[in-house]
Amino acid sequence: MKPKDEKKIKEIFHATLKLVKLNGLAGITMQSIAKQAHIATGTLYIYFENKEKLITELFNECVKKSTSTYFTNYDPEAPFKVGFRTIWENMFQYRINNFEESIFIEQCFHSPFIHQDTKLAAKEMFQPLVKLIERGKKELLIKSLETFCILGFLAGGMSEIIKRAHYFDKKITRPMMEETFLLSWDAMKA
Amino acid sequence: MKPKDEKKIKEIFHATLKLVKLNGLAGITMQSIAKQAHIATGTLYIYFENKEKLITELFNECVKKSTSTYFTNYDPEAPFKVGFRTIWENMFQYRINNFEESIFIEQCFHSPFIHQDTKLAAKEMFQPLVKLIERGKKELLIKSLETFCILGFLAGGMSEIIKRAHYFDKKITRPMMEETFLLSWDAMKA
DNA sequence: TTTTTAACTGAATAATTATTCATTTAATTT
DNA sequence: AAATTAAATGAATAATTATTCAGTTAAAAA
Incomplete structure (x- = not known):
């Protein structure tokens, strides 16, 4: 056998x-x-079993792997900025190092392969970050804008920078990363 | 006939x-x-002639229509913030009102239908915005980060907010739009 | 070593999808 | 009003792609 x-x-x-x-x-x-x-x-x-299952399983794998990485070393008890910085850097690094996965996940969201329930389950895995942003608003550290706006802005901005870096073949240096963090922080800061 | x-x-x-x-x-x-x-x-x-031509022509049509809208009422001689605000609002409004086109263009960039030269031509149409950002850097009004980072961050952030608004069926109100503009402005501000 | 069994192969088949074409329809010209 | 001709149709065909399956291979058990 x-x-x-x-x-x-x-x-x-x-x-x-x-x-x-x-x-x-x-x-x-x-x-x-x-x-x-x-x-x-x-x-x-x-x-x-078939093409759809292949795509769906890969999608779930990617979502699981990436979100779990996003929250490593994240301490919900730490001060807001510390927690945010941890998650932000985890995301940034992960997406640079796993560019293909990020592209794949994005494409899946607008495809006939991934169904609503799978998308919702993926969204659910971001809850700790949603909670953190809401805490930041309560503590008056960040703008009192709807969470989906803040998170969308930060996530979309980060994705797009990384995409363009890949397509235009630009190296993202450590100082660039710090500046990019500032973009996010200054944007949301109250 | x-x-x-x-x-x-x-x-x-x-x-x-x-x-x-x-x-x-x-x-x-x-x-x-x-x-x-x-x-x-x-x-x-x-x-x-065929499917690819259909997609490519629609892509070019969308790019032409959208970018020309982005720069209506834009005066390159006006102060930096005025010019930026004009383009920013044009983009925001256009993407809300033409959501399907935005999604389509995005998908096309990662598809076998659109070829490199077509993509480059599309990118070229954003030159006035690139120029404006570079001017803002020279005038020390915004961060001295590479232009592709700044533009990517702003464009990606805006896109993602609008996407989430659609998917979660949220209405984007005028005050929300103002707050969202502040996200962009504060992010890039020196 | 032999037997067993499930992975593996890739050509064959089934299903789907792009493209064509003989025919029909409806503007325009004569 | 008849003739002309290109648009429009949708069923037929061609091309592509998903899926299956009869035969082969190789690991494990006997």
Whole structure:
């Protein structure tokens, strides 16, 4: 009895992310994934029931992995700015180092593959950050704007900087990162 | 001789935008576009050579329409903040009122339909804004961070706020808009 | 070593989707 | 009002892509 090769799932995921970064969700086929992962098309179906399941499982994997990273070393008891800085830096680093995943998640949100419940579950994982922002508003440290505005602004801004850095092939240096943190902080600051 | 019905192009574009908003670029088919536009599939090919051409032409149309709106009433001679405010408000309003187009353009950037030269041409249309930001830096009014960071942050933040407003079905009020402008302004301010 | 069994293969099939085309319809010209 | 011609139609065809499956391979058990 030959056992399932768990490394293959990683290779399939890796291949999918690479192709989505290259051509978008609209550009991937099961054949291209198989080829990129150096396996036969049929093998994909041993690991995943179908294309939709493959995408959905990868999506959930990415969301789980990324959000759990976002909150490592985060202490909800620490002062607001300390907590915010921790999460902010975790996000920034993660998205730079895992650019393909970020692109993939973004694409999934506007695709026929990911259903509403999956999206909601993903959103749910950001609760600690939502709570933190609300605490910041209570403590009068940040603007009293609706949380979705503040968070959207910060998250969208960060994503876009990282995207442009990749496309224009710019290196993000430590001082640039500090300046970028200031963009976020000054924006939200009361 | 029956003349081409120019209104049909509008209907086709409109149908495509609606479907892309709903299901993403990965979710549209020529049949679904035709159906949504209340025409026969074959008719699509009278107006557009093929699917890629349809998408590319719609993309160019959207980019042209949106960027030209962004710079209406913009006076490059006016003080920095006045000019910035004009463009910022034009963008904000346009994206709220033409949400589908914004989503479509975003999706196109990561798709197999739009080629590099088309993307570059689109980027080129933002030159006046790039110039303005660079002027703001020279006048020491805003942070001396690379322009792509500042612009990316502002544009990404704005997009994401508007996206979340749509998905969570939030109305963006005038005071909210003012507060949102402050997010951008405070972020970039020196 | 032999047997067993599930992974693996990739060509074959099924399903979907892009594109074409013979036919019909309706503006315009004569 | 008849003739002309290009738009419009939608079923047929072509192309692409998802999925299956009969046969092969290799790990584990006997």
